[in-house]
Amino acid sequence: MVVNGRSCVLYPISTTGAAVMPVKFDFGPIGQEYMTSLVTELGKVGIAAQMPAPGVPDQGLVITSQVVRADPGNRFMRYLFTWFAGAAVFEVEGAFGQGTTQVGSFRAKVSKKGGFSAFGGDSRKLLTAGAKQAGKDSAKQIISALAGR
Numbered sequence: 837m838v839v840n841g842r843s844c845v846l847y848p849i850s851t852t853g854a855a856v857m858p859v860k861f862d863f864g865p866i867g868q869e870y871m872t873s874l875v876t877e878l879g880k881v882g883i884a885a886q887m888p889a890p891g892v893p894d895q896g897l898v899i900t901s902q903v904v905r906a907d908p909g910n911r912f913m914r915y916l917f918t919w920f921a922g923a924a925v926f927e928v929e930g931a932f933g934q935g936t937t938q939v940g941s942f943r944a945k946v947s948k949k950g951g952f953s954a955f956g957g958d959s960r961k962l963l964t965a966g967a968k969q970a971g972k973d974s975a976k977q978i979i980s981a982l983a984g985r
Contacts, residue, residue, distance in 0.1 A: 842982075843896040844878065846871070846885040849928070854903040861960050863906060866967045870928065873971025874901070881979055894935055897982075901930030901974065905945075906967075908959035923947040924959055926966030932978050940981040944973035 849867045875885045888894060909924040927945040931938050946966040 842883050844883050844885040845888050845894045845896065845898045846875065846878075847888060847898075847900045850900070850902045851906070852902070855905045855907075860908070866906065866926075866960070866964050867903070869964050870901075870926070870967040870971040870974075873968045874899075874975050877972050877975030878978070883979075896934070897932060898935060899930060899932045899978065901928050901942075903927070904929050904943075906963060908963050924962035924966055926963055926970050928967075928970050928974060930974065932981075940978070942974050942977035942981075944970040944977070946970045946973065 849870055851863060851867070878885050883897065885899070903926075905925055905927040907925040925945065925947050927943075929941065929943040931941045933939045946969045948962040948966045948969075
């Protein structure tokens with residue numbers, strides 16, 4: 837299947853039903869980081885992603901994604917046990933298809949630890965970095981599946 841030059845309808849990431857969500861800060865920028873990373877990676881192979889237009893049926897490639905888990909982790913545990921505990925975890929799953937027909941799915945899970953950051957690292961930054969990597973991983977899975985068809 838030809839990947840380059842395809843149009844794509846990309847629905848905004850959904851958080852409905854997510855197992856864990858951060859409560860101390862706004863998730864919006866984190867979800868946006870995932871979407872930006874996904875669009876950037878798809879664009880590198882010529883897939884032009886755009887938001888769905890109201891009242892217009894989906895045509896071409898359609899991608900939907902949902903947060904399974906967005907866990908900011910435990911900063912105190914990251915501080916005490918730097919490399920072993922308290923990681924921030926961003927997990928997403930989704931589906932892609934042609935119009936209304938699903939042809940594949942993807943799943944990405946990224947864990948980020950603070951390393952030697954002050955006091956265990958910034959949970960928001962770790963979760964944002966995880967979302968960015970998950971966007972890249974999701975795009976790679978989609979591209980790989982489409983190229984194999």
